[in-house]
């Protein structure tokens with residue numbers, strides 16, 4: 633039996649136009665900017681291994697480490713990029729757990745890229761407007777620390793991720809919470825030339841159910857100032873890659889879904905199958921990489937596994953590769969290099985090859 637639901641960009645675009653008009657009318661434009669950080673929760677015994685792995689596979693280095701009553705945190709940073717905040721909860725209470733316990737992810741019940749944190753110039757005004765339109769924030773409300781004001785949504789039912797909004801008081805990057813103590817971590821950044829080729833967090837891609845694609849994108853647009861830009865359909869793999877961007881922002885938000893909902897393991901394609909196995913979650917973090925052939929070759933020589941070969945070419949404007957998923961975070965690293973005036977994220981042939989590669993997961 634054919635599924636009755638089928639994604640259609642004409643339907644999505646009607647929602648996008650309404651959302652943009654609503655955002656303008658409410659005065660939300662200009663109140664949410666580029667990504668400041670993404671938080672990645674891991675199991676306690678994997679915090680240090682996860683940090684070491686990211687240091688050995690990206691250009692990021694440790695910026696700070698601290699603990700408070702609730703968590704151990706290691707902040708990884710790189711100039712010109714959003715930060716990655718690795719952390720492990722001390723408390724049992726985890727509002728994301730229901731999204732994590734799937735057949736291939738249940739052994740890591742706290743592990744997920746949990747929260748995308750965007751900068752705002754005026755958190756009080758942002759929260760006031762969002763509350764008028766019915767947005768439910770985390771019960772803690774606005775939190776004030778020495779360095780910033782912060783609020784976070786509940787996890788989205790469509791993505792299993794929350795969105796956070798941060799207003800820095802002064803210098804960006806002081807993530808310490810009130811009463812936090814320094815955490816003694818001894819992690820060495822490997823001194824390797826190929827790691828200096830790897831740059832900023834370019835985008836992440838979240839896998840969502842076919843029937844939730846429009847809802848996930850519109851929800852994201854309603855909370856940020858990002859706009860839906862375009863989608864690439866790969867019908868043969870039942871997969872759509874949809875992109876949201878913000879003018880002037882370095883970071884893009886990507887959603888991957890089925891064209892049609894899950895039916896059977898055999899017929900549904902790698903995207904919907906991934907969700908069956910791992911739940912809706914961020915599939916990969918993409919980092920820009922100079923000299924990408926050499927960089928990927930060195931990562932492989934270092935022992936890093938890859939789901940895909942390097943696909944694309946300078947002539948096509950784009951080269952990309954997917955690593956194996958991390959055993960500590962469940963996240964894949966994408967390495968991406970653009971050429972000439974190519975400013976997109978995908979060529980159709982690359983997306984097809986990369987999506988097919990994820991079938992191995």
Ligand SMILES: [Fe+2]
Nearest residue numbers: 837916918966
């Ligand atoms: Fe990607």
